[in-house]
């Protein structure tokens with residue numbers, strides 16, 4: 001079971017994906033953390049993030065490793081834990097420019113596909129282009145939305161000090177990042193045609209999780225129906241299998 005959850009910032013992708021994965025025993029991948037990690041590496045290594053050619057030339061250098069346990073997801077760059085530094089304002093302001101570089105996307109997309117392929121028990125992958133580009137054959141695609149006001153209020157609730165009170169600055173920064181992510185040439189933020197859209201503005205996190213768990217259960221049932229050979233019951237299938245390999 002592969003579940004793709006996309007949408008702009010503050011719609012609840014990370015919180016929902018982690019809870020759904022934990023509830024259903026699936027792995028979890030935060031692809032935004034990977035783009036943040038490569039951005040942090042560029043900033044730490046003096047690569048000018050507005051210089052596409054410089055970013056492209058360095059795109060293959062950092063070694064990024066994601067841990068996919070939804071109860072304790074991890075992100076490491078060149079062997080060091082990067083979970084704290086990738087959340088700074090500096091990284092947040094630079095990540096859209098770095099993630100728009102095609103060489104960066106090619107590398108990170110390949111990494112994401114290999115992680116999804118290795119997740120034998122299934123995985124929830126969240127980001128911006130999972131349903132459209134990274135995993136177009138996902139069993140279930142969800143696109144989360146929410147009003148800019150709700151998203152800004154949620155995000156500023158997470159920030160400390162002065163930023164926490166400045167909801168309008170957070171809102172402007174969010175809108176700017178959405179525009180950059182939606183407007184880029186390579187793999188923009190976009191709802192896949194076959195994604196289910198869930199507007200979370202008026203929903204609690206618990207309600208969103210419940211809604212997504214129901215959608216996953218339905219997708220699992222539909223997949224089981226598709227995989228069962230036509231015209232045979234499960235009992236007949238077991239009997240037949242038993243004859244071939246006792």
Ligand SMILES: Nc1ncnc2c1ncn2[C@@H]1O[C@H](COP(=O)(O)OP(=O)(O)O)[C@@H](O)[C@H]1O
Pocket residue numbers: 007008009010011012013014015016154155157158200203204205206208
């Ligand atoms: N439906 C919701 N109602 C209220 N707060 C929410 C809801 N969904 C998420 N949040 C909160 O909003 C913040 C941003 O959520 P997050 O899951 O990080 O969003 P995203 O990954 O889409 O950027 C978190 O503090 C989270 O707890």
Ligand SMILES: Nc1ccn([C@@H]2O[C@H](COP(=O)(O)OP(=O)(O)O)[C@@H](O)[C@H]2O)c(=O)n1
Pocket residue numbers: 008009010014031032033035036095096097099100126127128129130177181
């Ligand atoms: N699949 C993805 C995921 C993130 N990103 C980029 O990474 C940035 C950070 O993603 P994130 O999910 O951590 O952002 P938040 O919504 O948590 O603030 C986004 O603004 C995009 O520029 C992307 O391009 N493609």
